[in-house]
Amino acid sequence: MRFVLLTFSALVAVAGVVQQAAMEWINGPEAYFATQEERAEWFRLASDADREAFQKRYWLLRNPTPAASRNAFKEVILDRIRKADAKFSIKDGPPGSRTAQGRVYIVFGPPAFARNEPGGGVLPPVVVNGRLMPNTMTEATDVITTWIYDRHRTPHLLQMLGRPELQIIIVIEPTRRRDVLQAPGLFEQYREVLAKRSIVNPQVKTVIAPESDEIMPVRLDAPIPQPIRDRLREATPVSRSSDGIAFMAGELWQREGSSAIATFSVPNAGERTTHLTTYGEVRSGDRVVATIAQPFLTNPDVTAAAGSRSEVLRLKLPPGKYDGSFALVDDRTNEVLLNVTTPLRVLDPTSKFDVSSLLLAGPPSRGKSAFSFGTVNVHPRADALFRQDESLWYFAVIRSDAEAKGVTADLQLRREGKTIGARTFTPRMDAIAPGIFLIGEELPLTQLTPGDYSLYLLIHGPETEVRRADFRVGS
Numbered sequence: 001m002r003f004v005l006l007t008f009s010a011l012v013a014v015a016g017v018v019q020q021a022a023m024e025w026i027n028g029p030e031a032y033f034a035t036q037e038e039r040a041e042w043f044r045l046a047s048d049a050d051r052e053a054f055q056k057r058y059w060l061l062r063n064p065t066p067a068a069s070r071n072a073f074k075e076v077i078l079d080r081i082r083k084a085d086a087k088f089s090i091k092d093g094p095p096g097s098r099t100a101q102g103r104v105y106i107v108f109g110p111p112a113f114a115r116n117e118p119g120g121g122v123l124p125p126v127v128v129n130g131r132l133m134p135n136t137m138t139e140a141t142d143v144i145t146t147w148i149y150d151r152h153r154t155p156h157l158l159q160m161l162g163r164p165e166l167q168i169i170i171v172i173e174p175t176r177r178r179d180v181l182q183a184p185g186l187f188e189q190y191r192e193v194l195a196k197r198s199i200v201n202p203q204v205k206t207v208i209a210p211e212s213d214e215i216m217p218v219r220l221d222a223p224i225p226q227p228i229r230d231r232l233r234e235a236t237p238v239s240r241s242s243d244g245i246a247f248m249a250g251e252l253w254q255r256e257g258s259s260a261i262a263t264f265s266v267p268n269a270g271e272r273t274t275h276l277t278t279y280g281e282v283r284s285g286d287r288v289v290a291t292i293a294q295p296f297l298t299n300p301d302v303t304a305a306a307g308s309r310s311e312v313l314r315l316k317l318p319p320g321k322y323d324g325s326f327a328l329v330d331d332r333t334n335e336v337l338l339n340v341t342t343p344l345r346v347l348d349p350t351s352k353f354d355v356s357s358l359l360l361a362g363p364p365s366r367g368k369s370a371f372s373f374g375t376v377n378v379h380p381r382a383d384a385l386f387r388q389d390e391s392l393w394y395f396a397v398i399r400s401d402a403e404a405k406g407v408t409a410d411l412q413l414r415r416e417g418k419t420i421g422a423r424t425f426t427p428r429m430d431a432i433a434p435g436i437f438l439i440g441e442e443l444p445l446t447q448l449t450p451g452d453y454s455l456y457l458l459i460h461g462p463e464t465e466v467r468r469a470d471f472r473v474g475s
Helices: 002-026 036-042 048-061 072-088 100-108 155-161 184-197 226-232
Strands: 113-118 143-149 166-173 178-181 246-252 259-266 276-284 287-295 309-315 320-330 335-346 353-355 359-361 385-387 391-400 408-415 418-425 430-433 436-444 451-460 464-474
Touching: 036 048, 072 100, 100 143, 100 166, 100 178, 100 184, 155 166, 155 184, 226 276, 226 320, 226 335, 246 320, 246 335, 246 359, 259 276, 259 320, 259 335, 276 309, 287 309, 353 464, 359 464, 391 451, 391 464, 408 436
Parallel strands: 385 464
Antiparallel strands: 113 143, 143 166, 166 178, 246 259, 259 309, 276 287, 276 320, 320 335, 353 391, 359 391, 391 436, 408 418, 408 451, 430 436, 451 464
């Protein structure tokens, strides 16, 4: 019985942590424009992926220029949050954006002017919806600040609220490390009006990773801001940042045709990915053939370390070889978190012999997902990070007119440019479609020390094709 009680207590504790995390964003400054219906919907969401999708939709609903890569509304609100944190933070109290002053500033914007008076008396009563609200006592150390919005300097706000003028009274209480709205109910009414008016794209649907066995292709003609385009052209082959953000490129084979894929994985993600956008530029020679601007969207078809979130971009390009540059950018600061260049390829179904990119994954399973090959379900490791006590699995698709006859392979494991293991073998080739074969193999990592490695696979058929994939072994 004691074991059952402990287990139940643990479950209750976990549920409390999950509920607290869910409350954190919806009650935070970014969600000050959420309508009552949106708040109710938020608390019905059951997973991090659903909450992440909700946040993306929240901003999309309020984007005045949805075809552009920038969201002017989001930029204004994030700027107000930064200024509120700088102006209204209370010593040993909440950050400025979570104070009463910060909340009013973020929702209404800066006032036409403000009037400050010392406390130590009784504030005049306030009438809200025909009801006389109780008087408010103030202490001598308090400061009473009155924010005034008028028709000359804030006409747009007053027009939306249907008022000729608006006064907001806030009592700043330093001894209690807080500030308090005198009429919070009135403010909440006006906030709800503005929240509903902020929705300019009601046709936007929920943006969430598909739960089917297909990854939808990204738009390949998205506009990219010139500063981001300049950074893309400065990209390097380094596929992992100092704080663990990882990039991986590969290939997704499907019966209707292959696609190039690109993944970013963010460790210890929390709410961080809500503010991330992935930009990309794909070139064939000197010609730009695709431009990508895609909000970070967690995809459950790939795996990574605990606490990480990963996205998969499917690039539906014609068969061939390409050069791609990708950047993961924080929308709040415009900081480029990782900027990487990589070769891309798409298997040619008409060729007599071709080999896809390598996919590095954990153990395969039976079932269906976006990375199913016949009856084999592959789970790509988006962060290319493996523990010493587990195995790495690699997979590749081979196109061969000669079926599996005469195909041999060399496998090389390298570290810091030196070969530390190699073998020649005849690969097992499982047919997954006419002339299409899957090869895969398990590589135990127990003998490897922590560090970075490169895996080279040489497939010998009518010609020799070389594929490489990098990975990291952690302790």
